[in-house]
Amino acid sequence: MQLLTTADGLYSFSMPVDWSAVTLEPTDAPDDGAGLSRTAYSIRTAAGVEMAVFSGGVPGDGAALPSPGHVLLDAEELPALSQQVEGSDLPVTYVFDHFPDPVTGSTTYLARLHLGTVPADGTYGAPLGLVPLGSNGLVVFTASFDATRFPDPAAARAWMASDEYAAVRGMFTSLTFNG
Numbered sequence: 001m002q003l004l005t006t007a008d009g010l011y012s013f014s015m016p017v018d019w020s021a022v023t024l025e026p027t028d029a030p031d032d033g034a035g036l037s038r039t040a041y042s043i044r045t046a047a048g049v050e051m052a053v054f055s056g057g058v059p060g061d062g063a064a065l066p067s068p069g070h071v072l073l074d075a076e077e078l079p080a081l082s083q084q085v086e087g088s089d090l091p092v093t094y095v096f097d098h099f100p101d102p103v104t105g106s107t108t109y110l111a112r113l114h115l116g117t118v119p120a121d122g123t124y125g126a127p128l129g130l131v132p133l134g135s136n137g138l139v140v141f142t143a144s145f146d147a148t149r150f151p152d153p154a155a156a157r158a159w160m161a162s163d164e165y166a167a168v169r170g171m172f173t174s175l176t177f178n179g
Contacts, residue, residue, distance in 0.1 A: 001170070005178070008037040010136055011056045014174040016167045018046040024053070031059035036137045043171065051168055052111070052143040057136045064127040070099040073109075073156060075118050076173060084133050084177045090116045092131055094172045096160070097122075098153055109156050111143040111168055113175070134177040141175060143168050 004021050005012040015021070026038035036057035043052040074096040081092040095118060096111040112129035119125075129142040150156040159165050 004041075006039040006041070006054075006056060008039055008056070010037055010134070010177060010179045011039070011054070011139065012174075012176050012178055013054070013141075013171050015043060015171050016045075019051070019167070020044050020046075021054075024055075026055060027058055029059050031057075031137065034059065034137065045164075051164075052141065052171060055140040056133075058130070058138040058140050060127070060130060060138050064125065066123055066125050067099065067102075067128060068123040070097045070119075070122040070124060071153065072097045072118060072122070073153070074160060074169070076169075078113075078173060081113070081131075081133070081175060081177075085115065086132060086135060088115065088132070093118055094169065096156075096169070098150075098156060106147055107150075107153075109145040109150050111172060113139070113141050113172060133175075134179045136177070136179055139175070139177075141172060143172075 001014040002017045003014055021041040021043055024040035024042055026040040038057035040055040042050050044050050076094045078092045093114045095114045098107050098109045101108050113131045115131045116126055129140050130138045133139045
């Protein structure tokens, strides 16, 4: 494993040595003068397949519409990361689940960080994948897959036994805010 530290030094996480972090253009959403340090990366396998997207310094207020129908595949509360959330006692949890796209009805598989407890009824009220770490706005760290990757939930469950899934999960669970 290799440790990636973002160019601004604010975030670090582990990823396989043969994967790469390709710099992306960070969001240009207004931050109302907060002076956020913005950074964004596409995390790719040695073959160039995008496995995750990371963005730090994302402005936002956390407003979201309810997202129902999530079926949990894996979750782990992250106490060390939870301690790095400013202004909240809610836990940060790694989540891998699937849910129907509200427009097309097709199944989306999503690995992400979640602020708060995992809802037993599968309905999230918080924005998917947004976590306020430290004093630099929000972090968005997601890995999204569709039916071309997993034709059904059984295929996603089988993937969870792979080294590739362990690497994806390890990226999320190793994230730290260094500010």
